[in-house]
Amino acid sequence: xxxxxxxxxxxxxxxxxxxxxxxxxxxxxxxxxxxxxxxxxxxxxxxxxxxxxxxxxxxxxxxxxxxxxxxxxxxxxx
Numbered sequence: 001x002x003x004x005x006x007x008x009x010x011x012x013x014x015x016x017x018x019x020x021x022x023x024x025x026x027x028x029x030x031x032x033x034x035x036x037x038x039x040x041x042x043x044x045x046x047x048x049x050x051x052x053x054x055x056x057x058x059x060x061x062x063x064x065x066x067x068x069x070x071x072x073x074x075x076x077x078x
Contacts, residue, residue: 001028006036010043014050022047 006028012021025047028040 003039006039014047
């Protein structure tokens with residue numbers, strides 16, 4: 001497993017939350033190569049920090065709830 005591959009998996013995990021990339025990072029973390037293992041752990045840790053940052057952001061709120069009649073009126077125009 002190359003360091004480039006581990007880094008790309010880290011990017012895909014941190015930026016896009018791709019589960020397969022996270023699984024590859026876990027596999028790389030168990031590598032006998034200490035550099036690969038350390039890189040994988042660093043990318044996993046960064047992904048956790050990013051997740052915590054995203055969880056702290058306020059969730060968007062609709063200005064008004066969409067009623068069924070409102071949706072029907074929009075769809076009638078289409």
